[in-house]
């Protein structure tokens with residue numbers, strides 16, 4: 100590509116992500132986004148005006164050297180771009196797909212003011228996919244084995260990132276996972292059409308090649324305790340990445356009706372247990388042609404709504420108690436959901452689930468308006484007196500957030516926790532109140548993001564390494 | 570990965586009821602009365618909960634007693650020594666609270682006998698006087714009687730048709746015991762209507778009564794909320810807060826309703842599983 104002036108670059112349009120047609124994709128679980136071609140990637144990367152101070156980097160929680168990787172992409176040197184990304188992010192194929200770029204790297208990009216930030220996420224995804232399918236970079240050189248053993252509890256992004264770094268330092272790492280599959284929310288929560296499971300599996304096999312051992316079907320704290328890992332199984336340090344996996348319910352009438360699901364249950368049945376496939380033994384309610392109501396406005400809610408559509412539900416309505424601009428889900432997913440036919444109603448909250456003979460039939464909702472900002476800085480929704488409505492629903496899916504799973508903390512009395520049940524850690528190192536025990540990800544922050552969990556896992560890995568060699 | 574969870578014992582102990590001994594060293598090392606495992610038979614299998622009826626930490630094995638009621642349990646019923654389960658996760662759930670209560674009565678119905686047995690053993694070990702009431706449809710459906718006799722001071726048998734023990738329901742026998750004298754603690758497991766009736770029998774006398782509930786489950790780790798039961802007007806997750814709850818506070822009607830959620834799906838699956846096995 101010929102050298103472009105800064106001015107010319109600023110005039111260029113953002114390269115759209117090719118995607119499947121909405122009617123087509125809303126009936127199956129294949130990925131929605133198709134990925135850039137090489138030409139598209141080069142074109143998009145060359146839009147970057149190479150700011151002296153690349154403020155985009157400030158927006159990335161793990162500080163990827165975005166300007167450098169973009170320059171390599173623009174030059175067509177994908178292997179070098181991949182190497183730059185890998186310095187800070189172990190799983191770029193995942194982050195490129197699921198990071199809330201609009202509030203992170205792309206939100207910080209100077210071109211965002213013009214409404215045309217560089218598509219950093221799409222480009223990161225492009226680089227990672229090329230790298231994965233064509234093995235462009237050499238696997239990292241591993242430090243010779245040390246005689247130290249580390250236990251990682253939970254195989255979500257926090258645990259995987261921590262395990263990957265520690266294995267590179269030569270430590271013997273075992274990851275314990277409660278479920279029968281590895282990946283945490285990446286496999287049981289985020290659906291295939293946003294994050295193909297094959298990508299998660301390939302990242303995990305990369306860790307296996309580094310020597311990480313995985314033991315599924317172990318819920319630490321129920322049976323084997325954390326204490327036993329160090330006192331009896333000889334682990335020198337422990338990382339806790341157990342996530343925030345306990346679904347919250349609104350505590351309103353009718354929650355026990357058949358047809359009321361937590362999003363975790365619904366998504367687990369479909370994503371992890373493949374309930375929609377004919378050979379699967381796990382059931383899920385037949386949604387074909389039936390009305391589904393989803394409560395919440397985060398990624399989980401959008402995923403539940405779009406998954407319902409794919410199981411044939413009609414109509415699918417999302418109920419969110421604040422307005423459009425407060426909705427925490429990724430922008431791209433909200434747009435995709437609307438294109439696919441999800442109807443979003445703002446400023447409404449459920450007040451009861453109504454049923455006949457134990458089965459859900461409708462949801463009564465209350466209209467809200469925005470009041471003063473709350474602790475989170477977002478406008479607090481207030482009920483509008485007397486403004487109720489009842490809408491039909493064969494299935495209601497609740498996605499109003501998760502609390503930390505208490506199994507491990509209950510069985511480890513020495514582990515200091517906050518009043519929300521999250522584990523207290525040292526900000527810089529992830530160390531908990533028990534020496535040699537570290538934690539990171541949703542179990543310390545409450546439900547957050549994949550990249551924050553990855554970052555926390557890596558930070559803890561560095562501290563654990565320090566702890567082990569000192 | 571090495572194949573884990575080998576079956577090293579399989580015997581039929583009643584109509585459609587098998588006892589399986591499964592290699593699961595981590596579970597065996599920690600299992601306590603009242604706890605259960607989540608089992609998956611194969612890669613497309615459902616995750617189902619089964620009580621740990623017995624465990625041998627030295628051998629690294631646990632004993633499960635499975636009644637075939639649907640697809641997964643039917644597949645389990647025909648498994649043989651040397652085969653493997655895809656997954657065994659446990660021990661799960663809060664162990665049954667064992668104390669020196671005094672005079673205890675454990676009330677079991679059908680396959681619930683397998684759930685009651687480890688609790689009966691623990692109560693006896695803790696120095697209680699334990700009476701077991703074991704009920705079944707008929708003589709053929711009575712299981713684990715010798716084990717129960719070894720574990721308790723007395724076993725009272727009731728059958729619906731009078732083919733063994735007393736003719737009648739477990740609650741008739743329980744009512745007689747209550748009328749005769751002091752009962753300090755009651756533990757029950759079995760069909761939901763039976764547990765509900767047991768709770769009804771002891772309610773007026775305010776006798777501490779614990780029921781081991783059997784809602785539908787998925788993960789068994791507190792992640793899905795599918796196992797929620799209404800206890801004292803509140804939602805509780807049976808897999809981590811239970812499965813034992815104060816029987817007087819449990820909403821059995823809702824529990825029994827919720828367990829029918831997938832009846833239609835399950836009966837298709839059951840037919841398929843039976844056909845596959847017959848073929």
Ligand SMILES: Cc1cc2nc3c(=O)[nH]c(=O)nc-3n(C[C@H](O)[C@H](O)[C@H](O)COP(=O)(O)OP(=O)(O)OC[C@H]3O[C@@H](n4cnc5c(N)ncnc54)[C@H](O)[C@@H]3O)c2cc1C
Nearest residue numbers: 253255256257277283284319342398540541547548549552
């Ligand atoms: C449906 C859904 C969609 C989301 N979409 C996005 C998105 O688009 N972008 C984004 O950035 N974030 C998204 N998130 C949030 C993101 O997935 C989480 O912040 C992230 O996965 C947290 O990672 P983690 O490693 O801390 O925990 P998790 O991913 O929750 O993993 C924890 C793992 O630990 C296991 N575990 C728990 N307790 C134990 C124990 N005692 N012993 C052994 N194992 C245990 C669990 O089974 C689980 O596998 C989404 C979340 C959900 C639920």
Ligand SMILES: Cc1cc2nc3c(=O)[nH]c(=O)nc-3n(C[C@H](O)[C@H](O)[C@H](O)COP(=O)(O)OP(=O)(O)OC[C@H]3O[C@@H](n4cnc5c(N)ncnc54)[C@H](O)[C@@H]3O)c2cc1C
Nearest residue numbers: 617618619620634635636638639640641642783784828835
């Ligand atoms: C904590 C706990 C411990 C249990 N322990 C044992 C045990 O030791 N031995 C044993 O045989 N069973 C036990 N059960 C019941 C067992 O889990 C179910 O029978 C099993 O899940 C049925 O699976 P399926 O695929 O064979 O049948 P499905 O096809 O899933 O169901 C067939 C029929 O069984 C009913 N059913 C489904 N799940 C349950 C359930 N959880 N409880 C009662 N009825 C159900 C359905 O309503 C349906 O009528 C336990 C359940 C729980 C929650």
Ligand code: SF4
Nearest residue numbers: 159194198203204220
């Ligand atoms: S990791 Fe996430 S925030 Fe960082 S550059 Fe990549 S997409 Fe942006």
Ligand code: SF4
Nearest residue numbers: 147148150155208209
């Ligand atoms: S802020 Fe935007 S334009 Fe500037 S270097 Fe970063 S990506 Fe390029």
Ligand code: FES
Nearest residue numbers: 789791793794808
């Ligand atoms: S079975 Fe999922 S929370 Fe209990």
